[in-house]
Amino acid sequence: MxxxxxxxxxxxxxxxxxxxxxxxxxxxxxxxxxxxxxxxxxxxxxxxxxxxxxxxxxxxxxxxxxxxxxxxxxxxxxxPEFKLTFEQYLQRVVPQSRVNEGRAKYAENRAVIDAAAKKYGVPGQYLTAFWGIETGFGRHxxxxxxxxxxxxxxxxxxxxxxxxxxxxxxxxxxxxxxxxxxxxxxxxxxxxxxxxxxxxxxxxxxxxGNDDGKIDLWGAKEDVFASAANYLSTVGWNADERWGREITLPKDFDKELEGRDIRKPISEWQKVGVRMPNGGDLPKADMDASIIIVNDGEGPAYMVYNNFHTIMHWNRSTYFAIAVGTLADAIAGY
Missing domain, CATH: 1.10.8.350 (Bacterial muramidase)
Structure with a gap:
């Protein structure tokens, strides 16, 4: 966008x-x-x-x-001059009430959402998350x-x-x-x-999305989800990957390695001491990833994949992209 x-x-x-x-x-x-x-x-x-x-x-x-x-x-x-910490932002954009509503809305509209997800290869929890953050599930x-x-x-x-x-x-x-x-x-x-x-x-x-000969992004949910899914698919969504995950960094982590432009195999991040939040090893997957550190480099830190970069085609905010991924994970129960 x-x-x-x-x-x-x-x-x-x-x-x-x-x-x-x-x-x-x-x-x-x-x-x-x-x-x-x-x-x-x-x-x-x-x-x-x-x-x-x-x-x-x-x-x-x-x-x-x-x-x-x-x-x-x-x-x-x-x-307007205002600044939120990442935690404040996430609490505003992904409160528990939105998670609960997201799960309910996904269940209520599952047939429509999953049809778009299947056709365009973008999982339904992500389509629901975008819908919730952008317009409060269509209300605003x-x-x-x-x-x-x-x-x-x-x-x-x-x-x-x-x-x-x-x-x-x-x-x-x-x-x-x-x-x-x-x-x-x-x-x-x-x-x-x-x-x-x-x-x-x-x-x-x-x-x-509903094959009625016109595209109604205001009232036809079939069109809304087909359009959102088509956009994400076209700009690079990978159906076989998630968006990213929170991780922990070693105390001596080189901050020069942080940023979306630096992409390395997960195994390389494992070698330099990047770990899961519980201290466990990173997943063994053949994927490239970047390290993002929010709050002006103070943390928390995230390891993000291709789909994170795709989300940022929609909205060029790091915080927004993390919020979409966080809400999608919560809706899916991850």
Whole structure:
């Protein structure tokens, strides 16, 4: 997922940067947001969209009441200064209540989830974990008009090219009949539905899981799980591996060996003294692994595999990836 996805209602608990849940204050002085010129901008954009093949009825309906949303710009520019320890973050994102609900939701939706898991090779506990962390198992998908939010961000201009493309993608989705314009709601940044896909991600990875001829990430769980599983499978999920595990490091562990870019066979980590939390040997598996140490290198430490890196394609936060794996393991009873 794109960076903007990190700030959806569900993800904004603390998933902020690529390596730690802290959001640094910017010193950049931004001009005050003004809506002056929006109508002219919208007229020009609609002409461009029509030239690119978006139908006139879609443009009329999608932009019937479009106005810039100052609150969206406020969210986009806000830089709250807060930092959670890894333990605080994990407690917020994977409390026991979410584990319990995750198990119940998986059981309740097992046929749908397992169908997607079988087709795309992504185990159901992971699909359930993503669903729970992203949108509270579908409850919190965002209440902003995706068209109005993207139009606001494209007009504001700081990342005009990116949001202009996403707005065009959103219109393409509407034009294809997947969702009515008035029903296309999401986060303030345009992440949509129970998978919180940006429009570009929708067009590239969303799938029609119930074979009804359209893709509904808001209400059709078959589509939600098929789309999430297809995304993860496409970007590299390995069905034969887990995501990672907590480990203990020897006191003399060389911190230069820490990080996602350093990948060694598990047997090599065993040789340098890496062990299971109970002091036992590492599993004897022919897999490459990296060592991740959270809390700015203070620990705990994790040995992570290919699927951890795949999770980080979805959201570029180390803490988020560990949370998904932790919740998935708990749902599965590991």
């Amino acid at each position: 794109k960076f903007w996805k990190l700030l959806t209602a569900a993800s904004a608990l603390a998933v902020i940067t690529a390596s730690a849940p802290a959001f640094a204050q910017t010193d950049e002085k931004l001009p005050e947001f003004t809506t002056e010129g929006f109508e002219d901008w919208l007229v020009a954009f609609k002409k461009e969209a029509a030239a690119k093949g978006i139908s006139e009825p879609t443009l009329e309906i999608a932009f019937a009441d479009t106005k810039p949303i100052p609150k969206v710009i406020e969210y986009d520019r806000s830089q 998908t965002g209440g902003y008009s995706v068209v109005d939010s993207l139009a606001t961000l494209a007009f504001e201009g700081r990342r005009a090219e990116y949001f202009r493309k996403e707005l065009m993608n959103a219109l393409t989705i509407i034009d294809a009949g997947h969702i009515a314009a008035e029903d296309m709601t999401g986060s303030w940044a345009g992440a949509m539905g129970q998978a919180q896909f940006m429009p570009s991600t929708f067009l590239n990875y969303a799938r029609d």
